[in-house]
Amino acid sequence: MKISVSWLKEWIDTIPEDLSDRLTMAGLEVEGIELAAPKFNGVVVGKVVELVQHPDADRLRVAQVDVGQDALVQIVCGAPNVEVGIKVPTALVGAVLPGDFKIKDAKLRGVASSGMLCSAKELGINEDASGLMILDEDLEVGADFRELLDLDDEIVEIDLTPNRGDCLSILGVARDLAAITGQAVDSVERPEIKVESALTKAITIEDSADCPKYLGRVIEGVNPAAESPLWMRERLRRSGIRPHGVLVDITNLVLLELGQPLHAFDFTKVEGDITVRRAKDGEKLKLINEDVVTLKSDTLVIADHQKVLAMAGIMGGEESACDDATTTIFLESAWFNPITIAGKARNYGLHTDSSHRFERGVDFELAEKAMDYATALIQKYAGGKAGEVSQALDVNLLPKREPVKVRFYKINQIIGQQFTKYDINTFVNRIGNVTEIHDDYLVVIPPSYRFDLQIEEDFIEEVARLNGYDNVPVSFEMVSQILMTKVPESKVTLADFKNILVGRGFHEVIEMSFISPAWQAILDPNKTAIALKNPISSDLSVMRTTLLPGVLGAMDHNLKRQQTRLRFFESGRTYNGTLENVVQELHIAGAICGTAAPLQWGVDARAADFFDLKGDVEALLKRTGRDDFRFVPSKREILHPGQSADIQLESGEVVGYLGKLHPSVIKALDLGRDVFVFELNYELLAQSETPKFKELSRFPVSKRDLALVVPPEVTTQMVIDVMKGQSKPRKYLTHVNLFDIYVPKTDKAETTSKNMAFSLTFQNREESLKDVDVDTIVEEILADLGVAGVSLRQ
Structure with missing residues (x-):
């Protein structure tokens, strides 16, 4: 709510110089203060005395304006509502208008003009530029326009809490300010109506x-x-x-x-x-x-x-x-x-x-x-x-204003100060009608405009508020026992995931759980969101089933403000089911766009891609200490086919997904650039494998490189699964690493086989591994790959 200080002065005698601090510390938070109009000078009240058509311009007219000086001032004007007899703000030669616009003697189409008749927009008063600002007829010609309208008046914007509806008026704020400063506020006079x-x-x-x-x-x-x-x-x-x-x-x-x-x-x-x-x-x-x-x-x-x-x-x-x-x-x-x-x-x-x-x-x-x-x-x-x-x-x-008993000792006990009976009576009388004063308590009736005053604790809070929250003493006495919460070593906390993402250049965003139905339909089209019975707005009327609307909303806000490299994440609950049976899950989601690394001289600028985000997600998965995660092609409608994956456990349970947003989604959300997203179910990842010490082997490892020809329908994950052994782990095989991939270019429409190179690491922890043992395992791997159509490159 905006409050004019000059209007406020009509209800209360003295406005404190620290008005903003006083109101804020009393619970009426001041969000900002601005002048009633931008700074300008040299503008007076002028009256158009004569008006003739400009000789060389159909839309211009030449006005003779009385500005309270000995002689009339000639001003050329193109406003459609200029006419003889009106009074308007007139900027004289030497005036400086908002935007540092200086008024000088000029000639318009050959006719001298010594000033400007002003619209409200030109003075920064409002956005009306349709014509001149017409003033009241009783205003004095030649009077300083800024002083006349008190445009140095301060406008205070106040953010009120829902329980203070009594301050949604000039009178209400004046009453509260009077209570804070110990003044009287003018009463509401009821005029006689005939x-x-x-x-x-x-x-x-x-x-x-x-x-x-x-x-x-x-x-x-x-x-x-x-x-x-x-x-x-x-x-x-x-x-x-x-x-x-x-x-x-x-x-x-x-x-x-x-x-x-x-x-x-x-x-x-x-x-x-x-x-x-x-x-x-x-x-x-x-x-x-x-x-x-x-x-x-x-x-x-x-x-x-x-x-x-x-x-x-x-x-x-x-x-x-x-x-x-x-x-x-x-x-x-x-x-x-x-x-x-x-x-x-x-x-x-x-x-x-x-x-x-x-x-x-x-x-x-x-x-x-x-x-x-x-x-x-x-x-x-x-x-x-x-x-x-x-x-x-x-x-x-009508509401009943019941008397409330306020005990003196209770006020001092809760606030932690030793107020006298006189002090308490003074404070309470400022916001209510004290009807009885006893040795231990007083009785007060709340006023008709204060619906937030109903019980003793309400008046105790008022005493603290009127005395000043900054005057409440700080007590270091421990009145509660602090217990350390045990966190199992096998649990990955949400803070662990957040720290990993922050360390990789992500910024956390915190959005509302309510989202737009339109964004919900675009980003999770296969789920029906829970509609709110009493939404705060039509754009926030359903509960989120995914965290992507919040992350992408923050990204959209920043992209529209010339921010090009963005890495955001959010953690929070998603809501599925029905309003009567809500299923809540704790998720963590993120999105990236722009360059893979900040602009610098040592690294060539490169657009972030699927594998950059996959590296970020793998860093989160690695924190769990588990190695049974598999990346499989995703069929989600919002993701780009070929640049997306679902993340599964060996059991087949999906714990999340990642990928590039589909072009149709990018267009629907008006993001205007490639964006890569991920979302993980934290509750399925919170349980980690406890690290266990394994003695370092004294025996060397043996490595083999395999160059393979892989059919287009066979994924990298499928090849790795075969190498590791789908039903029974390969003996001595400790690590599989893809270190090269090449897809030959072709003019044909059909996809071609891929050339992939893997490095396999073998180790026997009990003794030195023999080449014949490694060769035997490699032959088994090649035989199993052959069943899947994968062959050794010749």
Whole structure:
């Protein structure tokens, strides 16, 4: 939420110089501070006095502008909305606009121009470049524009926790700041509204538990052509809201200032009286954002006798919305039960300022004051006659503010400080109404706007917060026993795998377990992901069945920011099954792209390939101490055939896979380059072989090299398996290593046989190995290879 400091000053006397630190240490985390507009100077309020067509340019006109000096200033302007009588920001010669743009005397198509009439975009105020920024008629000509609008005002952006809905307004932040600094905050004055209209609407609420309080007022004779004053538009802009017209602007202003959402219906489009009820299954509503939603029976709506008018507390409908012809409105101010509103906006893929507040709880005593405040603003800037306020009210169903007993010793015990009774009473009185003070405790009633204050511990936390979390003493007294967790030597920890990957140049990423259904369908098309009942957004609505969306999402983010060599990994759980029976597995996945090594003078730049990633994966597998892993061709749809493999145990169980992403996947994800990925099931790899000492042999090894011709359908793994002996291990054979491979080029479409060279190592640990024994084993190997179609190269 964005807070204007100048607006805040209207509610509290003194703003501390260390405002950012004060708010952050009080739990209202400040994410940033910026000025209301970029730095510029030399801009004043100018009034166009005369206007003639440029003699040599159809789109240019020559204006004589009064800038409060003795003589008029001539300025050539091409804005479509320039006309005689308007007041606009005028940059004089010597002015410096945002972007270090300096204004000088110039000639445009032969006509002298001594300044510039400015749009809001040229001053960095907003993105509107469609025409000049039109100012209010009552502004003084020649006044410094920056000072007039207080554009050195600081805008503080605050990140609020969900329990602090009371601070979603200027008034709320002012109240909290007053409590922190020991000041008083101005009270919300309720203006007197003269009733001049007899028009009204009766209100019916089907279930008062959903809406214990609903107020409505008709205002007739509103001027639809009225414009919001500049100060109002500026306050909205500084809060991150675009102006939309005087009626919407006023309701938005009240929402931002007081925290009470309001809504204005076009009175003539409401047929009959107002009913607050649950929607009927299948009812449709076209919202003001032009989305058409099919309503569910758990959604609270505002309706007339014929149709649904709005989703209560969320968004109004287009059919009853105010437009440029609206002269009579029905203004709504209500308190909706947070439980009824919570999650409903997200169910329809929506999030509005109103739902954001109603879900967290709005001050249930504020509706009447907000209604009158908005009415007074409407009458002031758009005219109109106000009618009586119609209301439906069930006091018994409004939130109860029960007295809370707060014990003095408990506060000092938990916080670890020795507060006096006076100190505690002072702090608690700033955020509640202390009704009784006893020797050992006091009784306090929480205010109507603080739904987070319900039990004694809540007020204890408030005492610590208002006194300053940085003032809480540090205690070194041990109050718990620390036990060392035993980690079996035979277990490979996740940290072991992470350290290996980091050592090989990978960076860890941590992503959410929720992913986009589109990415899920692309990266794991054969599994049905678990859909969330209440997703935080439509792009994060299913649980991941693979870690690749997170890793590749981080890669996509970096690739789009000119990062070319990337090596990422992530560890976390995947979720399969159903929402009622979730199967969770701990996985570790990674991806690489770009060059195999960082750019340097000693190594030629080479694009990373399948074997680079295979080396990384083999380093992880080696940490387990097992040697029964086999790489077999993978048939996964997301991987490129011929550059992919499944990783199996001798039992045939698949523990992971690796390979190059299929071109169709690269295109669908818009990655724009070759990417190689892997994913391993950590739980199947966590159990390792405990290292055992083996005495070094005193006898030499014997080596044999075999040059083989291998048919295209026979894989390297198949050849190695035959050499080692599929059913019975070869005696004395200790190691097999492929050290050369060559595939002859051919113009024919069919694949050809491969030439492969293997080095075989033999050793007898009991005595020196004889050549005849080695020759016998080699002959057995060649005979078994011959069965598979592999022959010795001549």
